[in-house]
Amino acid sequence: MLSTTLSTNIPVDKGFSPSYRHFKERYDLEGLVQDIKKHLGESGGISSDEVDEAHLISLLKKYVSDPSDWIDYFYNDTSKNYTRNAIENINHKANILLLVWNPGKGSPIHDHANAHCIMKVLAGQLNETVYHAPDKESGEEKPLEIKSSNTFGMNEVTYISDDIGLHRVHNPSSNHVAVSLHLYTPPNAADYGYNIFNEATGSASFVSQAHSVPKAQ
Numbered sequence: 680m681l682s683t684t685l686s687t688n689i690p691v692d693k694g695f696s697p698s699y700r701h702f703k704e705r706y707d708l709e710g711l712v713q714d715i716k717k718h719l720g721e722s723g724g725i726s727s728d729e730v731d732e733a734h735l736i737s738l739l740k741k742y743v744s745d746p747s748d749w750i751d752y753f754y755n756d757t758s759k760n761y762t763r764n765a766i767e768n769i770n771h772k773a774n775i776l777l778l779v780w781n782p783g784k785g786s787p788i789h790d791h792a793n794a795h796c797i798m799k800v801l802a803g804q805l806n807e808t809v810y811h812a813p814d815k816e817s818g819e820e821k822p823l824e825i826k827s828s829n830t831f832g833m834n835e836v837t838y839i840s841d842d843i844g845l846h847r848v849h850n851p852s853s854n855h856v857a858v859s860l861h862l863y864t865p866p867n868a869a870d871y872g873y874n875i876f877n878e879a880t881g882s883a884s885f886v887s888q889a890h891s892v893p894k895a896q
């Protein structure tokens with residue numbers, strides 16, 4: 680009989696074998712958020728100079744995307760280029776957001792309000808075009824110059840700050856939504872606003888606040 684065969688073939692102590700005892704807990708999104716909080720709690724985050732962005736980048740790299748971690752934050756709106764969904768607001772030290780990008784859609788060229796921005800692709804692909812910031816002093820109107828353009832796949836991480844330049848991100852797929860995790864520290868764009876730029880003239884327009892759903896406080 681089948682039950683007899685099974686009971687004689689399965690070792691009785693399987694549940695206690697060494698491979699089961701050495702089972703490691705997965706580094707999930709909650710673990711990542713805890714580590715980010717721990718780091719920002721230790722080193723401030725009030726001024727972006729006090730944050731060790733290399734450490735934060737390494738934490739985002741360590742996390743391996745698992746949709747079961749972030750599906751509750753996933754909200755898509757096909758009438759928008761992308762949605763910004765709040766995962767965590769760390770006491771005015773940082774914002775962690777889930778962004779959902781419609782196929783072929785992207786952000787306008789923008790700065791990051793003197794903050795660190797770390798982006799990790801969780802699903803699909805995203806292209807980032809980085810531009811040299813225009814020379815504020817000259818006031819001269821001229822097209823923005825491209826510094827680099829890269830496409831990032833699932834689990835890849837990229838970093839930008841105003842010291843590096845401006846950027847625009849877009850989903851290059853014609854039929855797949857892309858999802859990304861963003862860490863902003865400090866959350867200046869949400870708290871004070873940021874600038875978007877005209878590619879042809881380099882002129883800036885101020886946007887008073889970067890909103891998210893539900894709105895990050």
Ligand SMILES: N[C@@H](CS(=O)O)C(=O)O
Nearest residue numbers: 763786798847848861889
């Ligand atoms: N910084 C943008 C997304 S991106 O283009 O990196 C935002 O938070 O809306």
Ligand SMILES: [Fe+2]
Nearest residue numbers: 789791796846
């Ligand atoms: Fe950005």
